[in-house]
Structures are given as C-alpha cells and as structure tokens.
Amino acid sequence: MDVSETPGATDVTVRGDPFGPLPVASVVLDRLGTVVRWSRAAERMVGRAAADVLGRPATALLHRSVDGTAVRAEAERCRADGGWGGRLPTVHADGHRMNLYARVCPMFGPDDGVSWLVLASDDAQMPWWMVDQLMLGGMLAQSPIGMALLDEELRYRWLNDALARSGGVSRNARLGRRLSELMPGLPTEQIEERMREVLRTGVPIMNFEYHGRTVADPHREHAYSTSFFRLDDSAGRVMGVCYIVVDVTDRWRAQQRLALLNDASARIGSSLDVMRITQDLADVAVPRLADFVVVDLLESVLRGEEPAQPVTGRSRIRRAGQQSVLPGCPESVARTGDVVQPSFPAARCLTDGRPVLEPVLDAATNPWIVLDRPRLAKIRRFGFRSLMVVPIRTRGVVMGVATFVRRVRPDPFDEDDLLIAQEFASRAAVWVDNARRYTREHAAALTLQRSLLPHSLPGQTAVEVASHYRPADESAGVGGDWFDVIPLSGARVGLVVGDVVGHGLHAAATMGRLRTAVHTLAGLDLPPDELLAHLDDLVIRLADEEESAAGNISTAVLGATCVFAVYDPVSRRCTLARAGHPPPAVVSPGGTVDFLDLPAGPPLGLGGLPFESAELELAEGSLLALYTDGLVEGRGNDVDAGLRRLCMALGGADRPLEEIRDGVIKELLPDRPEDDVAFLLARTHALRAERVASWDLPLDPAVVALARAHTARQLVAWGCGEEVLTTELVVSELVTNAIRYATEPIRLRLIRDRTLICEVSDGSSTSPRLRHSRTTDEGGRGLFLVAQFTQRWGARYTPRGKTIWAEQPLRSFDTALPSWGGFWDAPV
Template identity: 50%
Template sequence: MLFSESPEDPFALRHGASAVLDDHGIVVGWSAEAQELLGYPAKEVIGRAWQGFLIDARDLPVAQAAAEDAMSKGGWFGILPILHRDGRRVEMGFRARAVTRDGDGQEWLLVGAPAAEVIAWQRDRALLDGLYHRSPIGLVVHDPERRVLRINRAIAKASGIPADLPVGLPVREFLVDEDAGPAEERVRHVLETGEPLIFVEQSARTRHDPRRERFVSVSAFRMEDPSGRVLGVAETIEDVTERHRAQRRLTLLNEASARIGTSLDVTQTARELAEVAVQGLADYCSVDLLEPVTLGDEPAPGVVEPLVRVALQPPERRVPFQEGEMVLLLPESSQARCLTERRPILEPSLALRPEWYAMDPRRIEMASGLGVHSLIAVPLMARGLVLGIVSLWRSRHSEPFEDGDAAVAQEFASRAAVCIDNARRFTQQQSAALTLQRSLLPSAASDLPAVEVACRYLPASGEPGIGGDWFDVIPLSGARVALVVGDVVGHGIHAAASMGRLRAAVRTLASLDLEPDEVVARLDDLVSLLAAEREANADGDRSTDEGVLGATCLYAVYDPVSRNCSMARAGHPAPVLSTPEGQVTVLDLPSGPPLGLGGLPFETYEIDVPEGSLLTLYTDGLLQARNGDIDPAVERLCDRLSHPAEPLDRACHSVVGAMLPTDHLPSDDVALLIARTQVLPPENVASWQLPLEATSAARARELTSAKLDEWGLTELVFTTELVASELVTNTYRYAAGPVTLRLIRTQSLICEVSDTSHTSPHLRRALSTDEGGRGLFLVAQLTERWGTRYTHDGKTVWTEQLLPPA
C-alpha cells in the first residue's frame, strides 16, 4: 500500500479522490470518490487532459509550475484550486507520485482531498510531533497494565530516563516509592472508571533527584479505539513547583498577617511568629529579643545584646537554647553578622561551626543530631531600631533555603517586628497608665460616721488597656457622705488622666454642698468644655486621643441623721440597695444622659435607707465581664448582695468571684463600692427652733452650753457659745423666717444654723475703725472648718470643731 490508511489520513485511498494520468497528462483513471467530490463522471474525463477541464485559466501558471516540480522530483504535495463541474473553484490538497508501469513508460497517481481536511490533518500531525519532542509539558502514555509505553522529552529531562528506552517500565522506575503509589492509583482510577482528571496537583520526587521536591499538575484521560476497546491512559504533567511555592509563600504571608499580633504581649507575639514560620517555611525557628524589649523598654541604638530566647518552635528539649535562656553570639556567627549588618543572612548549605552556639560542645552535638543544613537569620527591626533576631533552620529531610524563602522570612519578620514594637510600647504605656490610675484612686476610706465602706478596682486585660473607672468616698458637712462611681470612655493613659481630672472636679463640687443633680450637671458642663478644648488643641490631628470624649457618673449623698439618700446619675448603671431583711432592689432612679452631651436635665432621686442597709455602686464592666448579657448578670449580682450582715470585705470578694471570670482579667475596668449605712444615735444630735428676734442669740448660748455640759464637752463651751451666737445674730440681721440650731457630736462637734434665706454670708476683714464685721472672721478662726450649704428651703451655715482628747 503506497499511502497510510489511517482513518485520520485524508489521502487514504478509501477516503480521498484519486485519478491516474499518463505521461502526457491525459486522464486514464477516475475514482468514484473523485466523481462525488468534483461532479465529473468517469466517462466525461477519461481521455481528456487534466488542465483542460480541472484548471481555471487564471490558475494555469500555478498548475503548470506544480506539474514541472512534480516531474523533476518524482512527486509533489500541495494545494491547488480545482474547477468543479458546476463551475465552482474548490481548494484541494494533492499528493502526486510517479508510478512505473509495465514496459518503459510511467503514470502519475494523484490523490486529493478538500484543502481544509488536509490542513487539519497536517496540524494534527504537527501537534503530535510537538507533544513528544518540543512541548514543555510532560506526556506519559500507559498501557492497560499501567506500564509506561512512551514519554516525551520533558518527562525524560525531569526524570533522567532517556525517552527512547524500551517500553514497559513501571511508574516506580521514575518516582520514589512514597510518590509512586499515588501516581499508580491515579492511573488505575482513570482506567477503571473512564473519568478524566483535570489539573490535580501533588508533590513528586524523582529517583534521579530524590532530595528535590517538585509539585506537578496532572491531567489524565482514558484512550479508546473506535470500537471502545481500552488502549491505555494518557497523562499530561506540568511542573508547577515555582507557582506552588509562590502561592505557598503568599499563603504564609497572609497567615502571618492574621496570626501574628493578635495580642499586645511581647512574648506571645514572638511565639506566634515562630509558630507561623515552622508551619510553612522552616523545620525549626527561634526568636531572640534584646533584654530591654522583653521588659517593655526601648533598646539603645547600636546595642545588639544581651539577647533572650523568648520563643522556640517546636519546643523540643534537645534543641539548643530553651525559652528564657540568655543567648550569647560570637562576632563571626551568622546571627551576629545579621544584627550588626542589619540585613538578612542566607546560608543555603550550612556546615556546623562552633560559633553557632557560643562554642558550647554540648549544643553543637545537639544541632548535629537534628541534621540542620540551611539557615536564614533575619533582624527584627522597627522604627530603625533592632529589637532582636529570628533564626530559621531546615533539617536533613528538607531542601535548602532559597532567595525566595529569605524574602518571605524578611517580610513576615518585618510585620512581626512592628507588632512586637507595638506590644513593647503598649506594655510601657500600660505600666505608666496603671501607675497613674492607682495613684489617682482614693486610698482605703477612713472611719466615717455615716457609712462603712469596702471597695475593689480591677484593671482591664492587656489588650484594651487601663480604663477610666473610678470611685470615691467624700465626707461632707453635717456628718453626711458622698459616694461616687464614674467611668470615662476609652482606655490608656489619657483615659486615666481624664479620670483624675473628673475625680478632682467631683471633690471640688462636693465641697460646695450642691445637690446631686446640680453636681452631675456641672460635671456635664466640664466634660463638654474639656472635649471642646481637645478639639481645639488637636487642630485636625485625630492621631491622638487626649482629653475626655464622654463619661458616666453616679453621685449619691447619704445623711446619717435623717437616713435620707439622694442621688443622681448620668448614663451610669443604677445602684443596688440591700435592706437588713435581705430584700435586694435595683433602684429605679432616672438615668440621665451620659456626661458630655450637654443641655439635657438631670434629676435627683431620694429614698430613706434603713440602718444597716448595703448601697452598692459599680461600673458597667462588672456586668459585662462574662458574656455581655446584662439581665442574668444583674440577677447574679443581686443574689450575692442578699446577705447584708456579711462583712463588707467578704461581700466584695463574693461579688467579684461571682461576676468576673476566674481564668483571665476582664475586658473592661471594674470599680465596685459597697457602703453599709449607719445612723447617728438620737442622743448625739440636738436641734432647736428659735424665733427670729433679738433674744435668740442669748437663747442659743444657753442651749449650747447646757448640751455641751451634758455631752462632757465643757472645754468647747466658750468657743461653741460664741460661734452659735454669731451665726444666730447674722440670721436675725440679714435673714427671714424661723431659725434652726443643731448640734451633732461625731468624731467632731458640728454646729449648724439654718434659715429660709438663700443669701450667703461672706467673710471679710473689718477695718480698725469699723464697729462690726468681725463675727464671721472670729468663727473662721475658732473652728476647724466652716461653710454654707443650700437647700430648697434656704441655707445652712455650719462649723466643725475637733473634740478634745478623751
């Protein structure tokens, strides 16, 4: 047979159009396929010259040139336009070959097919040839017994096996045993199911280079003949090692961004860095930080030791240097050069040297047992300062580090360095803020006649930082006491400083004996003023958070004489009252807006409190410490406060234990203040109503003298008579309505004169020529303290004197 009869060959005699020409170009044979393709029956063409009816006059030169070429070479192949019987021009591909006939003559056999089919056939042959000889993508053909029939040059180059080796090699001749199993299973699956595989990625190591791990993308399909008989499996294998490594490095960087810096703790951040490194880049990783960095201090420029190992992964005891150990580096070591030159050091092929571990033979022996052979040392730098170093090792079963690995190590080390520096600075700021917070909070409350108090303050966990929660117990005139709890919005040193400013303002306002709603209203004005100052000082820079942005506050005043408690709040949680009978109530006083909104009113809530009751004030961190669900938290708080006779320190401990998690600090500051109310005995309080007449001063002296003699305070009779007389006289001269004189004996002697006037007396220095104006001056000189407080019905001028020693 002269030509291939492959079904795909357009020149096969059973498919192509054929004709036979003699030496003069006369048609002597014409096939049925030619008749079907060109429309000429055999009887019309036999005996005619082929140029006369098959070639258009315009194409005659081209046809004549092809004929001459064929005669000179004994054959020809090409494309010619041929005339169809209906006059159409048909592009056809031809093969022409000279055939010797009996005798001394020769004939020409022409086989033709449509040009499109010929071109497609040529393209397929070129593609097949390219797949085996020029394609960069590997090609493997397996027989039905899963033996390798043929490989192309790409596979031959990668595997080290010549492409012309005899057929029948098993896959295990190409791949190491652990990689050959999945490859054979993949071929078996395609053979049995006929399901193709598309771009399946897997690792592969060849027997030619077993240490080098490659990643390939495999596609496979089952081969069948026209009858459906299985001929084998064809696989295309593309080496995607670089793409896979690039993707893995990118994934590692993304993971590093998500996992490094989740906390503001220096050691935890270093451990996160080491954990990320050993999961995708190295077999061993250590992080060594300069000692000042571990303490939250800023390292000195140019100083690169001493180093402390703060993280090691995996944490094996046989690895040189454990966490917490000091690390000493000799000048010639790779890590020392990394720190002094402030650049990454890559050693792909690393020979063990004594300077690795400060010439410690024991540590060198440990490293030798691990089989480490490649090192990357990267400095941890932030803001131009060296904070430490991260060291990455690969052991005997891994490939050496490459430049791409060093670039990735430097990238996530840079990110980690910023996180470590932020954690270091936060630790420093947290320590300063906590110190400031502690110094601004009150010390243990002294013995007060009105209440017995116990308090707790718990700072927030490290992440949010110190907040602005505070409490205070302020003695007031008339043996009363003010109980205050507040919460400044925000965390950090600015919140602590703002808390101190507000606490000082509350103490100043409390000394004026204002009503609770007025105290809160003036605090609201102050917060608004401070916020305005912050806006003005910021000058458009929002990078700092100075000043007060907002706050909440609860201010309560308890009178041990009347048992009355008046309070007002600005957006703060309501207090809890526990009566001696064990009844616990969350007081429903008007909430009021948070401080700083401005222009909204506040209301005073009053309640009579039985002696021995517990009044509990707290910040919202106490209720939100566990899961943020307020109602169950309030119920739990009330349950813990249902035993009012319990010692206050024990009650505070019980509340903290029930409300706060035991395994970690709360996410917000917590301030807790519990006060047990006390009532002054009736025999320690004396009150008289005096008429507004000239004899009232004398009457006041008589009553005062008699009561002080009864109390055994004879030493204070003269002074107290003078004080009472002067205050009553001023009332007679400048006020109106009835006058009330009251004496209270506590740790001091309190003298109060009340009237219905809101005019406040003023202290002045009388001239030597003045006949009066010295009374209030004498009162101020003879007493420890004095002042004026206003009520809805008038005012009260009060004084305090220290009791004589017992």
C-alpha cells in the same frame, strides 16, 4: 516493500498506504564511498543516468556547501553507530540544489567487507503525514516533558529521556517494572489507581496533581501535574495507558508562598500585644516554613521604649515567642540577658541588621557552633539541619530577631525561604512597633488616669466602702470612669460614680477635671440635683473650648454620665440624682435587691434639661451599689441581662464587702473588658442618738449663756473635757450671729463623730461672710475666731434656711474610731 535489483539499478517503492506510494531511491556504495549500484528511482530523482555516476565517489553528487571531509568522518562514525539519517544537500543534473532525506545503513559482506546502502527521498515530495510521523517520533523522544507508555499491567513499555532524567531511574531499569516498585517517595497508590480508572473507563484524567520526592532529588519535595489517557488499537482492543507528567514545583511553591503570606497577613498583627504578635509569627511559620522558630526582642521594646541603636553586646534581649513541631518546644531555652557573642548568627543579625542564612549546620562549615558547647549539643540532639535568622526591623531600627530552624524536613533553607522569612519579620516588625508605641501611650494614659483616681478613700463613719476599677482592654484604651467618696459636713458623706464619653488621654484628663469639679461643688454642700446642673454647665464649657481650639466640630470628649448620692448617718436619709447613668442598686439587710427608680436625667453636656433628686430612708446595714455601664454591658450581653446578673451577685448583704465586691467582679467582668469599669459599694451605718445632742433656742441674746452651758455639760458627758473651752467659744459666736442677723427657728446641734461637729441652724438664707476687722472695730471678728479655732467651717442651705457648721478634732479619743467609718461603741 518491493525491491527489484539489476546490475545497474535498484528501485524501492513503498506501497499499501492510503495516501499513495512514496518514491524512494536506493544507492549502494562500496567501502570507499564509490557508487556501485544506482536505481532507476535515483535516475528520476537526481536526473543522472547510471552510466554517469557508477564508479564515481558519492561526494561528487553533494552540493558544494557540504564538507567532504566531514562526510567521510561521519561515515566512520556511522559504522560504529550502525547507521545515520538526516538531510543531504544534493546537486540535480540541471544544476539546482535539492534536499534529500537519506538513511545510510552499513552492509557487511561475507569477506567482512563493508558497503553502504543509501535510501533517499526528496523532501519536497515527502507527504505531510510522513513528516508528521518523523516529527512525532522526535518529539516523543526529545520532548522536555516526561512521557511513558504502560501495558495493561501498568508495566513500563516505553518512556522518553525527560522522564528518565526527572525521576532519576534509567530507561532500562524501568522497562518491565511498575511505578510503585521504583518510586517509594511518590504517592504511587493514588497514581496507579488513576491509571486503572482510565483503563477501565477510557475517560482521560487531566492535570492530576501530587507531591513527593524522586530518586533524582530525594531531599526536595516536588509537585507534578500528570494527565492519563488510554491506548487502543485499530480494532478497539485496549493496549495500555499513556501518561504525560509536568514538573510544576515552581508554580506550586509560588502558590504555597502566596498562601503562607496571606495567612501571615491575616494572623500577624491581630492584637496590640507585643508578645501576642511575636507568638503569631512563630505559629504561622511552624510547620509550613520551619520546624522550630524562636523570636527574641530587646527588653526596651517590651517596655514600650524606643530601642537604643546600634545594638551592642550589652543590650539585653528576651524570648518573646516560640513554636515547634515537638510539643512543649523542648529545643528552646527561655532567653533573658545580654546579647551573646558576635559570632553567633542571632547576635550578628541584631548588631548589623542583616539576615543570616546557614543552609547546612555543620561544625566544620559553621565555626560559631564550636564556640557554644550547649548549642552544639542541642544541634546534635535534635538533629538541626538548616538555619535562618532575620531581623525584626522597621524605620531602620532593629527591635529583635526571628530564628528559623529545620530538623524534620530534609531540604535546606534556600533564598526563596529567606525572602518569606524576611517578609514575615517585616510585617511583624510594623505591628510590634505599633504595639510598642501603643504600650507606651497606654501606660502613660493609664498612669495619668490612676493618678487622677483616689489613691485611698478618706476616713468617715457614715458608710463602709469597697471599690474596684478595671481599665478596658488594649484595643479600647483607657477610659474616663471614676468613683469617689467625699466627706461632707454634719457627718454626711457623698458618693459619686461617673463615666466620661470616649477613651484615651483626653478622656482621662477630662475625668480628672470633672472629679475635681465634683469635689469643689460637693464642698459647697449643694444638693445632688444642683451639683449635677453645675457639672452639666462645666461639660458644656469644656466642649466649647475644644471646639474653638479645633476650629470645627470637636471630635473630643463631649459628654459624661454621673450619679451622686448624699447619705446622712444621723437621719439615715439618702438623697440621689443621676445624669444619664445606670440606676444604683440597694440591698436591704434582709438581702432583697432593688434598683432605684430615680429620674434618669440627661447625660452631662446636653444642657437645657433639669435634673431631679430622690430621697429615701435606708435601714442601717443597707448596701448601696454604684457602677458604670461597663459592669453590666459586655460581649454578647444586653443591659437587662447584666442587671439580672448583678442582682444575683449582690445577694447576701451580711457578707463582708470585699467578698461581695470580688463576687460581682468574678461574675460580671472578663479579664479584659471592652469598656473600663468603676464600681463602688457602700454599707450604711447610723449614728446612735447618744452621739447627737440638739437644742431649740429662742431669739434672745440671753440664750447664748444657756447654749454654752448645754455645750459644756454635753462635752463632759461625752468625755471631751479638753474641748469645752474652744467649743464654748465657737457656740457663743455662732449663736450670737444667728440671733443678731437671722430669724427663727434657731437650733444648736452637737455631733460626736470622728470630729466634734457644732451646727447652728436658722430660718434665714443669708450667707455668712468671713471678714477681717480693723483694730478700731468693736465687732466683726466672730467667724474669724471660729475659723482660727476649728479645723474647718462652712454653711449649707436647707429647705427652711441655712446651717452654719464647724468641725474641730477630738484629741481625747479620735484614734479609737475604725478607719472604715463604723461607729465607736464605748459607753457615754
């Protein structure tokens, strides 16, 4: 810069710039603001000669919009601050306004007098690159984005005010020092490693994100996005690195909240178990939102009931879920009891349904802490810092509360955290309410189903039985599986296992109707194939009723499968038929397991297709296993694999039935199967020959007396003398009817079982009919007398005719027989 001075003028011209010289006018003012030097550049710029301005106050040159008093006050401040720079509105000699960019600097003389040097240039003539430099300087200094320049040793050489404010360390404290020496709460090793990489390669690194705490805000974690680039001089030498840092905490927290809510949406509500839902809520919140979370629900909710509103101090609550950053949740004490005092946050939240936020837990600001000494001790022991309590509420009904506590994280809960906690609780509340309703409906369906299943199996001697029923898991609901043991005439027994299509109350109700129908049809002594045919007709009628009621294609239960077996302990013959059901398994006394090759038959409800029976002889002590498909079909298992596992589990037929049953259940069934399961085991027994007596009778009325005599002798031999008179009457009537109305062959059979059974078979298929004779009739009272003197009576058809039978209790020794159906081994 060349400066030429004359008594009246001073010119200053900036040269050496490729864009040409910039004219700069120089003016000297004395301490009173009077112009004492006026350069030629000032004459050209303002249009006033030196003679016109020398000795006059400088304020006379300013535009009338400028307050002269304010200028003098600014001059006094300039003296203290060391100068001033800015724009000055000035009046040109021709009267138009012009804006000058001026720099005012104080000059101190030897006599401590103060004068002023004013350097000015015309804004209109200032080159654009000069404007850019001025703007860049202001931007770097005043930008709200943090900026810094570091040398090759990564020591601070310059930083702007924004960086000093955001970090909490002043400019003077940073200059000459490294970031790792000043910010222990930031990942300084990673940051400085990125700087070294930029210094080494010259490739900028953009938007490097990291999290940490600063001196300015040590209790709150922040997120920063930083970009680094290298500084080189005109010769290409590396001078250092510059970085620009932006606080993106709000964006980062919004992303964290969104990710947390997405995670909560995926995890909360994956089950219809209330306890599982609340535990999922606690698991999601720890440690991403809180360090310790407990969830308490009203006991009525856990029972599936509608919670009484409003909640009062007498309402009982129970701990339903908890999670902590500490193993085992040592901060928690399982809660079961009345709602605590209303001053406590959980009780306030339960009773009024409004969330509670306590950013700082302190006995001085939270009086409720003092009221509960154990709670105060726990707060001090575990260092609880901040608390939130939010209601678990839906449809305006409060079902419980969730409590969130921080102890490790130093930053307290704020309103944003409370919103997240409320979102967690509201989502959980919807699922808890659904699970509560499902629990109630599932309990009702399960109660109905269990009430329709046999509560105890009837006493009989043909087979020893063991059974098991397991409902499906909550997601599938109760089903329509059932089993039954039905005593039949002639000491026989019917075994049935069935499976109704579908789940829920309708399936359970349909199962009850089918079970009742099987009982009724079995009481008619129908063969298994005919029984299934009648049952098939019933299922079709039920489906038609449902379709008519719905007005369209029914979505209710439309079908079922069933297997029915009849075992005769006298002949040891077993007759079976199935309708789309898995084949029964037979285990021989030697332990060999076989699945019976029965005709499959169509499922019940299809109609039009026949059912076929198969008959086989079973050795005494054989094991017959009937089951539904839920036993052999499951998660990841096909039917063949399930049958192989069942075959292995049934091995060892000489074991107790309960042991075999439990082994099968343990081997094949999970705790919560996908489908409900009915399982029935029956070990066969045989009636010894001395328990059965039979006689072939000719078609002669005189043989009635012989039949009575045979009966009396046999009963005396069996030790049943008290039943002789009644049995003789029954035999007399039955044999007389057979001789009078039927055809040969006629056969009389007595069976001593749990009851005394009297049977008369003939070659006719005509069914007997009980009728009430008039007082003037000479006959027709035979079956009426039989019905009066026996426990029950009936008729069944055989391939060669029919059999009329009657049973009467044995008063002499009926309590001596085992309840499971084994036979009595006392001598005859």
